[in-house]
Amino acid sequence: xxxxxxxxxxxxxxxxxxxxxxxxxxxxxxxxxxxxxxxxxxxxxxxxxxxxxxxxxxxxxxxxxxxxxxxxxxxxxxxxxxxxxxxxxxxxxxxxxxxxxxxxxxxxxxxxxxxxxxxxxxxxxxxxxxxxxxxxxxxxxxxxxxxxxxxxxxxxxxxxxxxxxxxxxxxxxxxxxxxxxxxxxxxxxxxxxxxxx
Amino acid sequence: xxxxxxxxxxxxxxxxxxxxxxxxxxxxxxxxxxxxxxxxxxxxxxxxxxxxxxxxxxxxxxxxxxxxxxxxxxxxxxxxxxxxxxxxxxxxxxxxxxxxxxxxxxxxxxxxxxxxxxxxxxxxxxxxxxxxxxxxxxxxxxxxxxxxxxxxxxxxxxxxxxxxxxxxxxxxxxxxxxxxxxxxxxxxxxxxxxxxxxxxxxxxxxxxxxxxxxxxxxxxxxxxxxxxxxxxxxxxxxxxxxxxxxxxxxxxxxxxxxxxxxxxxxxxxxxxxxxxxxxxxxxxxxxxxxxxxxxxxxxxxxxxxxxxxxxxxxxxxxxxxxxxxxxxxxxxxxxxxxxxxxxxxxxxxxxxxxxxxxxxxxxxxxxxxxxxxxxxxxxxxxxxxxxxxxxxxxxxxxxxxxxx
Numbered sequence: 001x002x003x004x005x006x007x008x009x010x011x012x013x014x015x016x017x018x019x020x021x022x023x024x025x026x027x028x029x030x031x032x033x034x035x036x037x038x039x040x041x042x043x044x045x046x047x048x049x050x051x052x053x054x055x056x057x058x059x060x061x062x063x064x065x066x067x068x069x070x071x072x073x074x075x076x077x078x079x080x081x082x083x084x085x086x087x088x089x090x091x092x093x094x095x096x097x098x099x100x101x102x103x104x105x106x107x108x109x110x111x112x113x114x115x116x117x118x119x120x121x122x123x124x125x126x127x128x129x130x131x132x133x134x135x136x137x138x139x140x141x142x143x144x145x146x147x148x149x150x151x152x153x154x155x156x157x158x159x160x161x162x163x164x165x166x167x168x169x170x171x172x173x174x175x176x177x178x179x180x181x182x183x184x185x186x187x188x189x190x191x192x193x194x195x196x197x
Numbered sequence: 198x199x200x201x202x203x204x205x206x207x208x209x210x211x212x213x214x215x216x217x218x219x220x221x222x223x224x225x226x227x228x229x230x231x232x233x234x235x236x237x238x239x240x241x242x243x244x245x246x247x248x249x250x251x252x253x254x255x256x257x258x259x260x261x262x263x264x265x266x267x268x269x270x271x272x273x274x275x276x277x278x279x280x281x282x283x284x285x286x287x288x289x290x291x292x293x294x295x296x297x298x299x300x301x302x303x304x305x306x307x308x309x310x311x312x313x314x315x316x317x318x319x320x321x322x323x324x325x326x327x328x329x330x331x332x333x334x335x336x337x338x339x340x341x342x343x344x345x346x347x348x349x350x351x352x353x354x355x356x357x358x359x360x361x362x363x364x365x366x367x368x369x370x371x372x373x374x375x376x377x378x379x380x381x382x383x384x385x386x387x388x389x390x391x392x393x394x395x396x397x398x399x400x401x402x403x404x405x406x407x408x409x410x411x412x413x414x415x416x417x418x419x420x421x422x423x424x425x426x427x428x429x430x431x432x433x434x435x436x437x438x439x440x441x442x443x444x445x446x447x448x449x450x451x452x453x454x455x456x457x458x459x460x461x462x463x464x465x466x467x468x469x470x471x472x473x474x475x476x477x478x479x480x481x482x483x484x485x486x487x488x489x490x491x492x493x494x495x496x497x498x499x500x501x502x503x504x505x506x507x508x509x510x511x512x513x514x515x516x517x518x519x520x521x522x523x524x525x526x527x528x529x530x531x532x533x534x535x536x537x538x539x540x541x542x543x544x545x546x547x548x549x550x551x552x553x554x555x556x557x558x559x560x561x562x563x564x565x566x567x568x569x570x571x572x573x574x575x576x577x578x579x580x581x582x583x584x585x586x587x588x589x590x591x592x593x594x595x596x597x598x599x600x601x
Contacts (some may be wrong), residue, residue, distance in 0.1 A: 023532045024294055052421050056535075056563040060550055072548065074535055074563070078421065078437055085535060109424030112571035120258075135251035135600055144259055151259050 002027040002082040005049055012046075013039055018089075026085055029092040033088040036071070043075055043084070044106055051075040051084065054103060057113035059121045063147045067091050069123055071100055095122060095146060102128040120145035214458045217583070223252040227330055231596030232570065234577075234585070241537075241582050248573045250599050257601040261560035265526025266292055266366060271558060274360040276562060277598040280321050280541040282315035282351070285364030290445060291536035291547035292366040295529045296501065300368050303492045305446045307373050310484035311354065311363075312446075313477040317388060318347045319541030320428075320470040320477075323593040327467055328399060330590050331408050343388040350380050356397060366527060367502050368495030378485045385478045392474055409464035413576050413588030416461065423575070424568035427543025428469045429592060433461035439539040451483045463591040464581045470593075493499060501527045526555025542566050542593055566592075566599040 006027055010017050016039065019030040031039050043051040055074040062068060067089040075084045093099035102125040103110035114125040115134040122143035125131060133140060139158045142149050217238045222228030231253040237245040257276060261269045273284040286308045293300065300308075319353050323342030348358040354374055355361040399405050415425075420433045430437055438455045440448040455471035458465025495502045499518055508515030531553035537546040546563030569592050576592070577585050 018318070024534045025284060026533070026535055028533075053424055055424060055426075055537075055544065056546055056548065056561070058548065058561045060559045060561075062348065072561075078435065083535075089565070107424065108419070108422040108575075109568050109571060112567060113424075114568075133251075134249075135254040143291070144256060149254070149259075151263055 002084055005082060005084060008046070008048060009039065009042070012042060027083070028085040030070075030087045030089065033040065033071075033090050033100055034035070036086075036088045036177075037103060037106075039086065040073070040075075040103050041106055043086070049084075050077045050079050052078045054107035054109045054113070054157070055083075057103070057110060057117060059117050059123055059145075060166075061095075061145065061147045063093065063095075063123060066093055068093055068095055069098055069121060071117070071123060090123065095143075097124075097125045098122060099126050099127055104128055119143065125190065211576070214239065221585070223249075227589065229326075229589075229594060229596060231600060232589075232594060234573075236577075236582070236585075238557060243577055243580055243585070244583060246574055246578055248570065250485050250567075250570055253596040253600040255601065257562065260561055261557050263556070264555055265555050266529060267522075267526065269557065270364055271362045273361065273562070274362055275597055276564070277319075277541060277545075277566075277595050278359060280319035281359065281361055281596055282311045282363065283319075283538065283540045283545065285361060285440035286312050286446075287538040287540060287545045288547055289364040290385055291549050292529060292536060293301045294536045295532060295534045295551060296366070297530075297548060298367060298496050298498060298501070300496055302447075302497070303372075303489045304368050304494045306484045306488040307369060307494065308364075309446050309448070309451075310377075310481050310488060311351075313480045313484070314347050314350065314381065314384070316541055317385075317474055317477050318344045319505075319593070321347075321388070322473050323397075323541075324467055324470050324474075327463075327587060327590040328395075328405070330586050331405060331471060333399060333402070333405060336398055339391050344389045346384045346387060350377075350384050353377075353380060357478075365495070365502070367498060368447075371487065372494040374528055376518055378488065381481060385481050387477065389478055392471060396471065406464065408584075408587055409462065409467060409591070411460065412584045413461050413463040413466075413591060414461050415572065415576055419572065419575060420461065423572035425543065425572060426565050426568070427540070428465055428473060429541065429569050431455065431537065432458035432465035432469045434459050437546055439537055443537070445538055447484075447487070448480075448485075451480050453480050466591040492544060528553065528555050529557075537563070540565055542569060542595065542598070562598075562601065564598040564601065566595050570594045570599050 006020055006029055009029060013035060016032040016035040017029050018032060021028050043049045053076045055076045057073045060070045060072060068091040071088045071090060073086045077087065088100060090100050100123060102114055113135060114128055115132060117123050118125060119133040119135050120133050120143055140155060209262055219236045219238050222233040223231055233249040235247045236243050257323050260272055269288060273288045274281040277284050321340040321344045325337040329337035351361060352358045354377060355363040415433055417433045417435060420430050427435065434457050436455045436457050441455050453476045456469050458469050503522055504515040504518050509519045529551040531551055535546055535548045535552045537544050543565030545565055548561040548563065549557060550559040552558045573589060573592060576588050
């Protein structure tokens with residue numbers, strides 16, 4: 001079923017399928033990254049493939065390899081009931097300027113999946129309409145799922161964001177709020193409200 | 198004093214309006230505590246909105262890369278904290294797929310029975326919360342009572358109400374207790390009674406129906422393109438259920454139907470869950486009949502399963518085997534698999550990459566909620582502000598799974 005599909009893609013894009021395997025029955029093809037989108041579009045539009053659903057899109061970091069990242073997409077066809085994993089390898093060893101084309105205009109699910117991939121791995125999806133961080137926050141430094149991001153790294157505290165036209169007040173005035181618990185750690189010995197306790 | 202009935206030009210009566218920016222969440226009860234929606238309102242209708250997730254991001258996938266494969270189980274519990282058993286089983290199946298082993302039949306029936314109980318707890322919570330958010334507090338209490346029974350049963354079986362960490366690669370942590378069958382049957386029967394009561398109370402209620410029917414409608418094309426699976430996709434009329442389409446465990450041998458909706462609105466999503474609860478009860482009863490009272494639960498493979506404690510303390514082989522599995526972790530062959538099961542919210546996939554060592558190289562969970570929540574923007578744009586709550590509730594976003 002999916003085997004025939006792999007053959008079909010090989011015929012259609014003979015130069016762009018770099019590798020195939022089917023470990024434990026998962027049909028997998030590795031494609032030439034610049035043709036990523038063309039192959040994806042073919043998978044959706046070709047009636048014999050009919051990949052109606054982009055089930056998942058993620059990446060894996062192999063820091064010792066070049067290209068370093070594997071972008072992995074899982075496709076599923078609701079009508080045919082077959083699945084295919086398509087991978088593309090991108091990025092140099094430094095992990096700078098990693099870029100691949102977006103699939104957002106083919107499947108809507110690519111939108112958030114690619115945002116997450118950018119957030120976690122720093123893979124830029126060119127043509128993505130809204131490539132913001134999604135699970136972390138805008139001021140986050142680095143991309144946490146890269147292998148060279150230490151798991152115990154602590155991110156710096158983020159100051160108040162400057163947003164024009166919004167008047168913000170701090171949550172507590174100097175003499176307001178609780179004098180115990182989490183508030184106390186920031187208080188130096190010489191502050192005015194020593195007498196609270 | 199000016200006369201009230203002044204001659205006014207109608208154009209002057211029209212009040213000048215400008216879009217209002219409204220922030221809902223993340224600390225808002227209707228947002229389930231973890232989602233923020235920034236909306237641009239024109240009057241009461243939503244012109245544009247931005248759904249922001251990630252407030253519960255704990256670095257699940259990063260943490261998985263630090264321990265052994267077995268140590269991932271407690272993390273998957275905390276991904277979907279409404280139906281943790283389904284995640285346990287899903288992850289165990291992924292590892293077993295890469296290992297190429299299959300657990301004994303007794304374990305498969307046991308996993309199915311526990312999994313369906315977890316699915317019941319998920320659907321009870323979602324439908325109960327949906328009703329509560331619309332003001333119907335009584336069905337919520339009834340349904341949570343039902344969930345409580347499931348949790349009591351789970352505690353009896355696993356030792357923990359919520360975070361069971363009960364799955365193991367190649368089996369389960371313990372065989373079923375002696376009174377599991379009787380307990381599960383009693384709980385199932387009681388929940389069916391609760392469902393009857395809930396249906397009587399809600400489905401004839403004009404207010405409840407008006408709030409849900411034709412609200413939050415999603416077309417089939419949109420749902421498929423957004424990667425929706427599970428009850429949300431089935432409510433649109435697509436009968437895709439992993440248990441039917443690609444049976445795993447023993448789902449090919451039990452009889453059950455896949456309920457579908459036809460409008461794709463919030464009410465269909467509510468009803469699909471109600472019907473699935475009944476189907477789950479059906480599956481559980483068949484599992485209980487087929488579940489053997491004795492026999493092995495774990496595979497007889499010393500590479501993956503810890504030896505019995507008597508052997509650990511009395512033989513050098515047992516000690517070494519135990520030490521190797523605990524210290525180095527069980528080893529999965531190098532490679533990658535994608536294994537998928539039907540979670541509470543849809544296709545729960547695990548894409549695992551192993552480099553052959555005892556530590557996962559990459560564990561990717563395919564969270565059904567993440568993709569469902571990704572479609573929220575499309576669901577509520579153009580809707581009324583008040584419809585956000587039932588629409589969002591019907592998607593059953595689970596923060597732990599969505600944000601990981």
